[in-house]
Amino acid sequence: MKSKLTWILTSFMVLCVSFSFAQGKTVSGNVTDQEGLPLPGVSVVVVGTTSGTQTDFDGNYAISANAGQVLKFSYIGQKTAERTVGSDNVINLQMQEDAQALEEVIVLGYSTRGKNEITGSTVQLKSSEINDVPLVTVDQALQGKVAGLTIASSSGTPGSTQDIRIRGVGSISASNDPLFVIDGVPVISGNFSGSTSFSSLSALSAINNQDVESITVLKDASATSAYGARGSNGVIVITTKKGKQGKTSFNYTSSYGVQDFAVDQPTPLTxxxxxxxxxxxxxxxxxxxxxxxxxxxxxxxxxxxxxxxxxxxxxxxxxxEGNWGEEVKRNNPTIVNHNISASGGDEKGSFYASLGYSKTEALVVGSDFERINGVFNFTRNFSEKLKFTTNMNVSNTRQNAFLEQSAFFANPFLSRYFMPPTEQPYNTDGTLNTNMNTSLFNTLYLAENDIAENDLTRAIINSSLEYEIIDRLKFKTRFSIDYNLSAYRRYENRIHGGGLADGGTAESSINRNFNWVTQNSLNYTFSLGQHNFDLTALQEYQKNKTNYLYGAGENFPVDGLTYLDNTSANFAVSSNFTDWANASYLGLLNYNFAGKYIFDATYRNEGSSRFAPGLRFGDFWSVGAAWNVSSEEFMSSVDFVSQLRLRGSYGVSGNSGIDINSYQALLGFSADYDNQGAIFPTGFGNSLLTWEKNANYDVGVDFGFFDDVVSGSVAYFNKRTYDLLQNVPLSRTTGFSEVATNIGEIVNKGVELDLTFNIIRSNDLNWSLSGNYATLDNEVTKLALDANGEEITITTGTRRIEVGQPINAWYMRGWAGVDPANGDPLWYVNGTDGATTNDYNAAEVAYQGENATPQYSAGFGTHFDFKGFSLDADFYTAGGHKVYEDWSRYTKxxxxxxxxxxxxxxxxxxxxxxxxxxxxxxxxxxxxxxxxxxSFTSSRFLYEGDYVRLRNLSIGYSLPSSATKVLGMDAINFSVRGTNLITWVKDDRLKYDPEVRADGFTRLTTPPVKSFVFGVNLKF
Structure with missing residues (x-):
């Protein structure tokens, strides 16, 4: 989008050159961009003469020239093109974007920078990589696109949360989730299900990916330290679409598709x-x-x-034969999406508005997802100095999710593994069977007669006012509201299932989360010769409060009643209120000398109500530097180097992702003693509790060769997390099992590589290859000491956290196979090798090789287009880790x-x-x-987690402008897209989907899906 100044300069140039046309016939036509949209104000000149354009600023032109003369077309951000005047007097042209002339702008949340002006490690995805991907939550588009970022679904149920880790796992007890920022404001993410033990509903499922302009992933200290504590685990910045100057244009997209399992699941016994x-x-x-x-x-x-x-x-x-796996599975569940948007503006303002609808059926009965959302983004220049912007996004999301987060007997997908095939889903008369010789339930009956529904209404309103006090000194105030109203309802019928013994049960909850952020900033830019400065001072305050109300009851008088007010016995009610606040003061400095030498510094003083008074504020900072080597004069003779820059950064951020009031000694008041209220201790407290800290350094090289035929970057990072927010065991004489303390260290380090090969670049034919690769080495370097002065270990049934080991190291008995003489199971006596025993208790517990976190991850893809046809393919791979088959005790x-x-x-x-x-x-x-x-816990059920997945395959076709013009359209595009089409798994023993959550366990939840989607896009 051209700025106002660019628009004026272009228009002025067009008017100036139009006064002296060459004599001859009139040549006319229209000029569009690579997407077929009109380019108003294109400069058209006759080579060798003093001639210019006549234009109606709608992409059409008329110019006087003779046959055989050459017309040169130029436009900011597009590659200059030349065409020879023929006998038909018409030249229509589709211009191509010039990546060199139009430097990529990186959105960092609090600021934006040119790609060559940043010192940090960032990756930005454009709208073309996001908008058309048929995924319910927009964060899923990141998989395989960002080196060092791993992502996995908690369930294949539409709308479920994602496990996202950026550069590893840095905390034991505190949060490892990244911060999400939408249009410059931190927002709430995570699970908004009314019952997190039964289902999950991502807060990001409320965002329509068609409304997203870009997603930027910030990874190192220089990029994330502006967000202080909240940036400790990385930052994901989402920018929504804004209006563009010009006539109002409309964009309508529609898609329809079907789904299936991404991999073949384990086959149940007949x-x-x-x-x-x-x-x-x-x-x-x-x-x-x-x-x-x-x-x-x-x-x-x-x-x-x-x-x-x-x-x-x-x-x-x-x-x-009772084939429960086929009975609970939907055949070809559908995906439906519709979205219409309008965009336009003039020299005083612009707007973007959209309305979207999405419905996705799950692969198993009883689950689906539906969303309707609207967006209105508006910018208005009240004067040359005063600018107003508001962004509004409102959505309603409904998810039916049946007990997806554990092995509940009412989980439909689980029926294929838990329900004996000797039991029949239907009676001989075709009715559903509720009289079975098992303690399990007929999940087909429950899917028809029970209810488990999440309903989330989310409103994000973000408004700002910017005033230019003096030249280049701007004051900006911003106020943002993120309101989430989550309603949950569950009903169990009184005929069959969990509600049978109670005459039917019902429960409902309302969770109201209100998050508001206010920011006030001053920004001053100035230059002293070739010394360029950009200074920002910002104050931010964030307040979050949650109101929760829950009710339950039992015993319905008749069938058909499902709401809580119709129950008659065993009523229960509870409610609570929580709140927290953050206050921050931020300073940003960005300096460059002649665009060659870059230096930036960030300082943030941040306070959190999660810590005790006197320890609430922490100081977080970073420094970074970059050298644009390719801008040096001595590089002008090195023709094959198109770009070369060195960068490095170091900084400290923090983490406050623990439960509120953890620093306090707490009392509970919910006990019942002889029908009287009772008070009891609930928290030991630690008045010295403060920030977990993160020291992160990053060095990298960005490069481009042969006019960026080959381009990319390579970086090394080292992230040391110290003063861990760690739950340390307490003596039982205290009455508590553990207390949160600041002690311990974890180091994550690795190498990240991004490469792009533009093999063919032309107006009609383009072909490129791209890829990224990242390694990760995770090690615990310090833990708390016990009463004897020894470093503690944290051991669970499958893992142990110990100094010198990765944070997710598998720790269990070593499986030695089966004794061929008598069929007895065998385990290694020492836990790893050598002598064996058939006595489970006689075998030692030991570390079993790789941990649960992938030690490498990568994505690679290709793009091909030829005269309106396009082909894109993207792959994702991860490995060097092991996954554990959960629930093998039942299925094996x-x-x-x-x-x-x-x-x-x-x-x-x-x-x-x-x-x-x-x-x-x-x-x-x-x-x-x-x-x-x-089938007890042992390495028998540990599998190599390496896999490769064809994440995306799409074929598209854009009608030529000559055809769309006849139809009265600006552009018409068709596409066929497949997701998760092929999955290769290294360990052929692993029958479950290899994309598991960060904890490394397979689950009996609905697995990720593959889909086939047909779409059409109309621009007019």
């Missing part, structure tokens, strides 16, 4: 397979090959053994959990049956749900 395995288990446990009964005689012996009832009823019914048990109580997966068909047999699945047992502990 009822017949499960029956045979049960007989094997009976023989292995009770038979002896002759003296009692043989394996072939096991079916006859089954009625005399416990647990036969389920099989007996199934056999009597004719052995029907060699006891009755997998063959009698629940259901196993097809890998159990490889279970040991014959002496000398080599297999990794021990002999099945029929005397305990867990068998002989073969």
């Amino acid at each position: 009822a017949s397979q499960r029956e045979q395995l049960y007989y094997d288990a009976l023989y292995n446990t009770f038979g002896d090959g002759g003296n009692n009964f043989t394996r072939a005689q096991a079916p006859a012996e089954a009625p005399t053994r416990g647990g036969w009832g389920a099989y007996a009823a199934w056999i009597d019914a004719g052995r029907p 048990s060699n006891g009755t959990f997998s063959t009698r109580t629940f259901n196993g997966t097809s890998e159990l068909l490889n279970s040991w049956t014959t002496p000398g047999q080599i297999t990794d699945y021990p002999a099945l047992q029929a005397n305990a749900g867990d068998g002989n502990r073969a």
Whole structure:
């Protein structure tokens, strides 16, 4: 978009050269950009003569020239083009963007800088990489696009939260989530589900990606320190679209698609397979090959053994197969998106307005997502000195999400693994079966008769007033509101399921989160010769408050009633209020000498109400420098170097991502003692608690060769987190198990590489390759000391945090395979190698190689376009880590959990049956749900997490301008896009989707999906 000054200069040039046309015939036509949109005020001259344009500022022109003469077309930000005048007197031209002439502007939140003016490590995605990606939450577009950023979905249910980590995991007990900034203001992100243990709903699901102009990821101290404590884990800056000068233009997009699982899931046992395995288990446990009964005689012996009832009823019914996996899965669930926007403006102001609708069905019954949103962004110049801007984004999001965050019996997706296939979804008359010989529920019935709904209304209003006090000195005041109203409702019917014993149950909650931010800043820019200065002083105050109200009840009088006010027994109610505040004072300095030498410095004094008075304020700062080597005179003779710059930064930021009031000794008042209120201690408190800190240095090189045919960057980072907000164990004599303290250190370091190859660049044909690669080395270097002065270790059932180890190191017994002689499970005595034992308790616990965090991640892609046709493909890969198969105790048990109580997966068909047999699945047992502990925690269920995924594949076609003009349109584009189409997994034992959350566990939630989407885009 041209600035007002650029517009005036261009118009002036056009008018000046139009006074002396060359004599000859009139040549006319229209000029558009690479997207087919008109370019008003293009300069057109006849080469070799003094001639210029006549234009109506709508992309059309008329000029006097002779046949054979050459016309030169030029426009700011576009590549100059020449065309020879022919006999038809018409030249229509589609210009191409000139990346060298139009330097990329990086949005840093509090400021914007030219790409060659920054010293920090940043990556910016443009709207073309965001708008058309068929994803519910806009942050999903970042996967594979940013070196050093890893992202994974908590669930494939539409609207679920994402786990995002930038340059590793830096904290043990505090938050590791990045800060999100929308249009310059920090906003609230995270899970807005009314029941976080049942489902997740991302606050970013309220943002329509069609309204996003750019997303910038800030990674190092120079880029993030302006945000102080909140920037400790990186910052993601989202900028929404603004209006452009010119006539009002409209943009309508519509897409429709279908979905499926991104990978094949583990195959559940059929009822017949499960029956045979049960007989094997009976023989292995009770038979002896002759003296009692043989394996072939096991079916006859089954009625005399416990647990036969389920099989007996199934056999009597004719052995029907209950295919729960197919029954709970939707066939070709759809994605529907519609969005219309308008943009326009004049020399005094501009506007952008849009209305969007999105609906996405989940892969399993009972879940879907729907959103409607509206945006209005408006800018007005009240005078030459006074400018007003407001951005408004309002949306309503509804998500049906059935118990997705754990192994609940009512989770539809879980039915394929937990529900015995001997049970039938339907009765013989076609009605849903609610009389089953199992403790599990018919999730098909629950999907039709129960309710689990999240409803989020979000309003983000951001207004600013900018006044130029004197030349180049500007005062800006900004006020922003982020209001989130989350309503949750759950109903369990009284006929079947969890509500049966209580006559039906209902619960509802309302969560109101009100976040407001005010900013006041002074910005002064000036130059002393070739010394250029940009100074900013900013004051910011942020206040957040949450009101929560919850109610529950039981016993409905009749069917069909679902709301809480119709219940009649066991009422429960609760409510609470929380608030916190941040106050900050910020100074920014950016200096450059002749555009060659760059220096910037940031200082932020920030206070948080989460800490005790006297310790609330912390000082955070950074310094950075860059040298644009390619701007030096001595580089003018080095023709093949188009850009070369060195940069480095160092700084300190902080982290306050802990529960409020953690520094206080707390009392609770919710106890009931003989129907009287009671007070009890709930928090030990630590009055010395203060900021977790983060020292981060970064050095890098940005380069371009052969007119940027090859371009990219390479960087090294080292991020040391110290004064960790760590929960340290307490003596039980205190009455508490732990207390939050500031002690401990973690180091994350690695290398990041970005490369782009522009193989072919021309008006009609373009082809490019791009990629990024990042390594990550994570190590705990210091922890708290125990009463004996020894460094503590933090051990869970699967992991241990210890000095010298990664923060997510797997720590468990080492699996040694199956004894071929008798089918017993074996573990290493010392935990890793050597001697083995069949006694689980006799095996030591030890570290098992890689940790849960990927040690490398990468993205690579290609773009190709030819005369209106385009092809894009993007891949993502991560690896060097291990993932653990959660819930294997149920699906791969060699006891009755997998063959009698629940259901196993097809890998159990490889279970040991014959002496000398080599297999990794021990002999099945029929005397305990867990068998002989073969499915207990061990490295047996640790898998290499390396994978490669075809993240995006799109094919597009843009009608030529000659055709769109006949139709009265500016541009018409068609596209077919696929996401997550192909996934390659290194470890063929890993049957679940390899894209797991940051904790490294597979889950029995709906996995990520692949989709096929057809779209159309109309511009008029």
